[in-house]
Amino acid sequence: MNEIPSVAVKIKEIIDETPTIKTFVFDREFEFSAGQFCMVWILGVDEIPMGLSSSDSITVQKVGDATSKLFMMKPGDKLGIKAPLGNGFSPGKKVLAIAGGVGAAPLRPLAQKGQCDTFLLGCRNRSELLYEKELSELTNLHIATDDGSYGHHGFVTDLMGDIDLKSFDTICVCGPEIMMAGVLKVLNEAGIAKRGQFSLVRYMKCGVGICGSCCLDPDGLRVCRDGPVFFGDILLKSSEFSKYSRDASGRKVSASNVH
Amino acid sequence: MNEIPSVAVKIKEIIDETPTIKTFVFDREFEFSAGQFCMVWILGVDEIPMGLSSSDSITVQKVGDATSKLFMMKPGDKLGIKAPLGNGFSPGKKVLAIAGGVGAAPLRPLAQKGQCDTFLLGCRNRSELLYEKELSELTNLHIATDDGSYGHHGFVTDLMGDIDLKSFDTICVCGPEIMMAGVLKVLNEAGIAKRGQFSLVRYMKCGVGICGSCCLDPDGLRVCRDGPVFFGDILLKSSEFSKYSRDASGRKVSASNVH
Amino acid sequence: MVTLIREDNITAGGILMDNHLILAAGILGTTGASLNRMLSNGAGAVVTKSIGPSPKEGHKGPCVYVMDGAVLNAMGLPNPSSDFIEELNVLKDKPVIASIFGADPDEFHEVASWFKGKVRGFELNVSCPHAQGYGAQIGCNPGLVLECTRAVSRTGLPVWVKLTPNVTDIKESGIAAERGGASAVVAINTLKAMRISTDLRRPVLGNLTGGLSGPAIFPVALRCVFELYKALNIPVIGCGGVSSADNVIEMMMAGASAVEIGSAVLDRNDIFEKIAGDLYSEEGEKASDIIGCAHE
Amino acid sequence: MVTLIREDNITAGGILMDNHLILAAGILGTTGASLNRMLSNGAGAVVTKSIGPSPKEGHKGPCVYVMDGAVLNAMGLPNPSSDFIEELNVLKDKPVIASIFGADPDEFHEVASWFKGKVRGFELNVSCPHAQGYGAQIGCNPGLVLECTRAVSRTGLPVWVKLTPNVTDIKESGIAAERGGASAVVAINTLKAMRISTDLRRPVLGNLTGGLSGPAIFPVALRCVFELYKALNIPVIGCGGVSSADNVIEMMMAGASAVEIGSAVLDRNDIFEKIAGDLYSEEGEKASDIIGCAHE
Numbered sequence A, B: 001m002n003e004i005p006s007v008a009v010k011i012k013e014i015i016d017e018t019p020t021i022k023t024f025v026f027d028r029e030f031e032f033s034a035g036q037f038c039m040v041w042i043l044g045v046d047e048i049p050m051g052l053s054s055s056d057s058i059t060v061q062k063v064g065d066a067t068s069k070l071f072m073m074k075p076g077d078k079l080g081i082k083a084p085l086g087n088g089f090s091p092g093k094k095v096l097a098i099a100g101g102v103g104a105a106p107l108r109p110l111a112q113k114g115q116c117d118t119f120l121l122g123c124r125n126r127s128e129l130l131y132e133k134e135l136s137e138l139t140n141l142h143i144a145t146d147d148g149s150y151g152h153h154g155f156v157t158d159l160m161g162d163i164d165l166k167s168f169d170t171i172c173v174c175g176p177e178i179m180m181a182g183v184l185k186v187l188n189e190a191g192i193a194k195r196g197q198f199s200l201v202r203y204m205k206c207g208v209g210i211c212g213s214c215c216l217d218p219d220g221l222r223v224c225r226d227g228p229v230f231f232g233d234i235l236l237k238s239s240e241f242s243k244y245s246r247d248a249s250g251r252k253v254s255a256s257n258v259h
Numbered sequence C, D: 001m002v003t004l005i006r007e008d009n010i011t012a013g014g015i016l017m018d019n020h021l022i023l024a025a026g027i028l029g030t031t032g033a034s035l036n037r038m039l040s041n042g043a044g045a046v047v048t049k050s051i052g053p054s055p056k057e058g059h060k061g062p063c064v065y066v067m068d069g070a071v072l073n074a075m076g077l078p079n080p081s082s083d084f085i086e087e088l089n090v091l092k093d094k095p096v097i098a099s100i101f102g103a104d105p106d107e108f109h110e111v112a113s114w115f116k117g118k119v120r121g122f123e124l125n126v127s128c129p130h131a132q133g134y135g136a137q138i139g140c141n142p143g144l145v146l147e148c149t150r151a152v153s154r155t156g157l158p159v160w161v162k163l164t165p166n167v168t169d170i171k172e173s174g175i176a177a178e179r180g181g182a183s184a185v186v187a188i189n190t191l192k193a194m195r196i197s198t199d200l201r202r203p204v205l206g207n208l209t210g211g212l213s214g215p216a217i218f219p220v221a222l223r224c225v226f227e228l229y230k231a232l233n234i235p236v237i238g239c240g241g242v243s244s245a246d247n248v249i250e251m252m253m254a255g256a257s258a259v260e261i262g263s264a265v266l267d268r269n270d271i272f273e274k275i276a277g278d279l280y281s282e283e284g285e286k287a288s289d290i291i292g293c294a295h296e
């Protein structure tokens, strides 16, 4: 086995993206491909998985202990980063990205690398919109808000009707699992489930593929090592996707609690 | 640190060289340069250092427990060999080899590789003569016996007077330490101590340079790792060479007990 | 290389398995699907994540630190407790061993009772080096080891006792397990260890110290197997740092009847297939001729 | 990388040395010349081969087995006993620590008495894992550790006690040493371990089992230093698997006041020069700010 070091980084800049989301920029870059993630060690608190939102940043939604501690940090503070981990997206020629909420984070590098043609971005309301300016410059950006405060009033899946899905070789998706299930359903109906690539979230204790806390039913695929990105046809066969996940102890939690 | 494996070899052939010396031929070859040695693990008994007398053999004089056990072995029996160890000879263009007794063993590969012009071989009596036929074919061989039963009657050092020492770029020497001291004295008087390369024997416990049992005074050079071959000018400065050595416990033993 | 001939009905410590290679406890053993995957990938039997009397979330991260040739972990025995039983539904009639833990003989017995009819046997975790009140805190007390073993033996299923190397004399723990009615001992669990990030000036594990596994501990595991084989009459299952077929043979020569593999799954997920492929051959020897042969 | 600033008068456990790097006992420590060479090659102090009450030839070979990143040895404490004293003549006024062993407090005291006026202090070997009646057989008995330490303390010279990790709780041994008057504890000696040649079907050491050293044991050594630093008031000297300047810093962060280096001499004979070159710099921090800082 080869070392997976926890590299010390300094926070160089903290960007307020939305009232609940911040981007933390590090003082060093990591080689990675879009969709790969890192384990972020918040000293004295916990180590948590985060998608790389660029070669030197993570974009974090505050949801609990560790993310709250992160939100209290200041430029100059240090973190330990294990990166890159897992398998990212495999973008084809023409790529459609579909994001819900902070799910835009791991998709953003596709846009930055010029690998994304069209971007469908959904969120609760206008203030929760992530990377709008950047994405509008780099991609053909379509927006939907749950409350209609901006763009299309409704779900991001609605936007899929407006575009020629079949013209895309790859559809990269990240967001709440119920939203991703909706996307997969549309793709499946269009007969192109295989073109869909979905970035999943499961409770990760080790992040490197040894502990088993992130395994998916029914094949035992590890989200941290075999994923986090899975092809649509694989997920169609999953008895777990969009139905349940497991918590830190390994007990099942139904999908309504899955963000 | 890199592994130094104890390679299992089968004894393929046992050659009776003299009444007290046998050559054990292995079923596998080792890359080495003349003068390098191996640690021979005689199962259940001990592990002892032996010069490589060719890429697949050692030539052993029976002197004690381990060598006696070796003498009882038969073709097909197994040994563990760590090889090659230490630093061998660095032969120049024209090489003179001077051997006393079983000291011919580590010098023999020089002859086999065509790197040896002249070979002075000394031993107790005719029956103790080692490799005579082979060496006479490969080199310009001169022989001396202590009892005069063959060749020159006297010491091998006497033979040095018969040849043009200064015509040799390198003089490779192995034999009892008192004999090697004699050779070094002659070389030094001729002003060419530096051309002499001497293969030393010291009590070795590890053979790999970590335990310190084989260190030479006054510089602490390790015979197993920095040697076993040392240049004449280094040995001229040695307070230990030809005077004493140390036994298994590290106590000094005077040179009369050094073989 | 020395190889084994494939034999039918391989049993070790009273448990029938498909080959001599067993997935170690706590490695990809949290779900039935994952255990099933390891069986499909060539494991001859699998040990579950250690299950205890009540659900545990485990320690805060970092929980695992991977080094060159070694792994450090302090998971803190996260487990879903009795909820785990339903994971076994997909493993019917498969060679599954339940790893269990508790704070005392009663807890061990209670947890064991959930598994009756669902597994081929038990492995008692009395050896985890980083779980307050559990694991090694029991394992270093031979009296408690004996009592816990006896409590689970009452189930009638084979009981393996997994020992900690973090004791002055592992043979004492082994003898206690044997006296308590164990069918086998498993040696070893992890070595108590730690690393510090010099850049961050902090231990790299959330729990500060943890357990060392992987190739680095193989020589220690081998020594424990060797000592236990000599001291006990029940079989010894080797565990610790095994990452090749030759390591398996070496463990068996030291006295192991079968071998558990954990950290090596980091190298490749199909490590069991790979090792089994190298381990068995037509010209192989009988396992019984290899087991303990280094004692001559 | 974190570095140290070169300071004058570096002392640890009452012993003045030239830098924080010490040659470990039994490594190239059989002769005065060899110890001298290691000092010239950059060691800040040297520990001698362990010297006992009567000459010993040690175990039959093989005595050492070198693996990738680890060394196994069973030398069997070969030593010339009192004959060793004359080896120290070439080491006058140099930072030399005598490693000594005995079977009981009286033997320890007797051996220590030979060294008065010749060394800066003692290191008691109560930790060698493969010497019948000596070493770890004393080290795992806290009462004996205390008595032996007290016996040598009577010489008035600083006494370091080198501890074995092959015990259930190394803190107990450390506390015993502290009570006995030790100036420091050294952690750790080797881990009890073995390897078997599968081709030859035999343990690779003449003594069957031996002691594991080198990088593989670094995480165990670090944990021991960390635990002892927390439990004791006397300084801890780190030892075990150190092979780089960053390892030295890591040991010091765990609580080591200085660090011993053994097996790494296999990589390069000038390992002390190399590590010291990397360890010290103009922009370095004070050692006192680094020692124990991982305890925050």
Ligand SMILES: Cc1cc2nc3c(=O)[nH]c(=O)nc-3n(C[C@H](O)[C@H](O)[C@H](O)COP(=O)(O)OP(=O)(O)OC[C@H]3O[C@@H](n4cnc5c(N)ncnc54)[C@H](O)[C@@H]3O)c2cc1C
Residues within 6 Å of the ligand: A037, A046, A047, A048, A049, A050, A051, A052, A058, A059, A060, A061, A062, A063, A064, A065, A066, A067, A068, A102, A105, A106, A200, A201, A202, A203, A204, A205, A228
């Ligand atoms: C591959 C991957 C990529 C991710 N990328 C991002 C990202 O780019 N931006 C972002 O904001 N979030 C991301 N997440 C989710 C993020 O890991 C959790 O929000 C975070 O761990 C919550 O930690 P907490 O201590 O603040 O919350 P807690 O108080 O611990 O719990 C809040 C919720 O977070 C989830 N959670 C907690 N710890 C973990 C863990 N170790 N692994 C997975 N989920 C956990 C739990 O399901 C829980 O319901 C990603 C998760 C995964 C698995």
Ligand SMILES: Cc1cc2nc3c(=O)[nH]c(=O)nc-3n(C[C@H](O)[C@H](O)[C@H](O)COP(=O)(O)OP(=O)(O)OC[C@H]3O[C@@H](n4cnc5c(N)ncnc54)[C@H](O)[C@@H]3O)c2cc1C
Residues within 6 Å of the ligand: B037, B046, B047, B048, B049, B050, B051, B052, B058, B059, B060, B061, B062, B063, B064, B065, B066, B067, B068, B102, B105, B106, B200, B201, B202, B203, B204, B205, B228
């Ligand atoms: C680099 C080197 C190359 C050698 N090459 C040869 C060779 O090619 N042929 C040959 O016959 N002999 C060679 N020897 C000497 C050989 O190692 C000893 O004769 C042998 O170890 C004796 O072992 P024993 O058990 O039979 O003798 P013992 O009964 O142990 O003792 C007999 C004598 O052998 C010496 N000896 C014993 N063990 C060792 C040891 N571990 N290291 C060094 N000396 C030891 C002792 O000084 C002792 O006086 C070499 C020695 C060295 C150091």
Ligand SMILES: Cc1cc2nc3c(=O)[nH]c(=O)nc-3n(C[C@H](O)[C@H](O)[C@H](O)COP(=O)(O)O)c2cc1C
Residues within 6 Å of the ligand: A210, A211, C024, C025, C026, C027, C049, C050, C064, C071, C072, C073, C075, C077, C099, C125, C128, C162, C188, C189, C190, C212, C213, C214, C215, C217, C239, C240, C241, C242, C260, C261, C262, C263, C264
């Ligand atoms: C991440 C991880 C989790 C583990 N969890 C458990 C556990 O729950 N119960 C247990 O008995 N051992 C557990 N272990 C120890 C392993 O089962 C095994 O004894 C140890 O890792 C040595 O084997 P290896 O070197 O092949 O990994 C765990 C080890 C690791 C690395």
Ligand SMILES: Cc1cc2nc3c(=O)[nH]c(=O)nc-3n(C[C@H](O)[C@H](O)[C@H](O)COP(=O)(O)O)c2cc1C
Residues within 6 Å of the ligand: B210, B211, D024, D025, D026, D027, D049, D050, D064, D071, D072, D073, D075, D077, D099, D125, D128, D162, D188, D189, D190, D212, D213, D214, D215, D217, D239, D240, D241, D242, D260, D261, D262, D263, D264
């Ligand atoms: C060949 C060898 C001989 C040793 N001899 C001794 C000894 O005589 N006394 C002692 O206290 N420790 C002895 N040790 C242990 C070392 O001093 C040290 O504690 C151990 O090797 C761990 O450090 P390292 O990993 O840097 O080698 C020996 C170690 C080796 C490898």
Ligand code: FES
Residues within 6 Å of the ligand: A203, A204, A205, A206, A207, A208, A209, A210, A211, A212, A213, A214, A215, A222, A223, A224, A225
């Ligand atoms: S988080 Fe441990 S296996 Fe995925």
Ligand code: FES
Residues within 6 Å of the ligand: B203, B204, B205, B206, B207, B208, B209, B210, B211, B212, B213, B214, B215, B222, B223, B224, B225
């Ligand atoms: S024999 Fe050990 S150093 Fe030379």
